[in-house]
Amino acid sequence: MCRVALALLCCTLPALTQERWELGIGAGYGFYKNVTAANATGEASVGFKPGAAFSVFADNDVNRWLGGEVRYTYQQNDARVSSGSTKAQFDAESHAFHYDLIFQLTKRTATVRPFLAAGAGVKIYRGTGREAAFQPLSSFVALTRTTQVTPLVSVGGGVKIEISPLLTLRVEGRDYASTFPREVVAPVPGARVSGWVHDIVPMIGLSFNLGR
Numbered sequence: 001m002c003r004v005a006l007a008l009l010c011c012t013l014p015a016l017t018q019e020r021w022e023l024g025i026g027a028g029y030g031f032y033k034n035v036t037a038a039n040a041t042g043e044a045s046v047g048f049k050p051g052a053a054f055s056v057f058a059d060n061d062v063n064r065w066l067g068g069e070v071r072y073t074y075q076q077n078d079a080r081v082s083s084g085s086t087k088a089q090f091d092a093e094s095h096a097f098h099y100d101l102i103f104q105l106t107k108r109t110a111t112v113r114p115f116l117a118a119g120a121g122v123k124i125y126r127g128t129g130r131e132a133a134f135q136p137l138s139s140f141v142a143l144t145r146t147t148q149v150t151p152l153v154s155v156g157g158g159v160k161i162e163i164s165p166l167l168t169l170r171v172e173g174r175d176y177a178s179t180f181p182r183e184v185v186a187p188v189p190g191a192r193v194s195g196w197v198h199d200i201v202p203m204i205g206l207s208f209n210l211g212r
Helices: 002-015
Strands: 020-033 035-039 042-048 051-061 066-076 079-083 086-090 092-104 112-127 141-143 147-164 167-179 185-187 192-194 196-211
Touching: 020 042, 020 167, 042 196, 051 196, 066 112, 066 196, 079 141, 086 141, 092 147, 112 167, 185 192
Parallel strands: none
Antiparallel strands: 020 051, 020 196, 035 042, 035 192, 042 079, 051 066, 066 092, 079 086, 092 112, 112 147, 141 185, 147 167, 167 196
8 A cells, every 4th residue: 555655646746736736645434335146046145344444645626616636545345245144255355546526615715625526447356365165155156366457436525624724634435336346256157246336435534735
């Protein structure tokens, strides 16, 4: 994560002559809306467990009402499958990279600035556990030690609260919607998995204000 933060900072430094920039960090907790796997015998819920989320971002104001933000978010979310009282899980993590348009709802000089955000990018899912010869509910999906890149849509919003001319508190949330990672949580022959994965991530953060 430190390497990603350094790379993000290096990429944005040449543009810091813009009118106003923010470089920040955040932490929160992600909640997944699972999808359904079905076969001839029934259905199972498949997806990912809730888990901690950590983020770094760079944000700039284009004008009074519009800004842009590039963001990286790391999450620790174990993959899982469950049906009734039977369940299985597998160590997993994800890495989200995206660019959002930021729609400011108040003027730039306001102390409290609500905003909306919408954008797109990619999400990398990684199964990091140890595969076993037998997995419960293996008639639906296999939880695998695999890496998969999926397209990502990001929508959300929040509020920026200026603590000082150099420091801003941010309270925000995102819905990270991605196509289902069918290689990490792999449907077996005869099973069907449909739908997008929705990852709701409330977060609190601090950003450092650069520029005028």
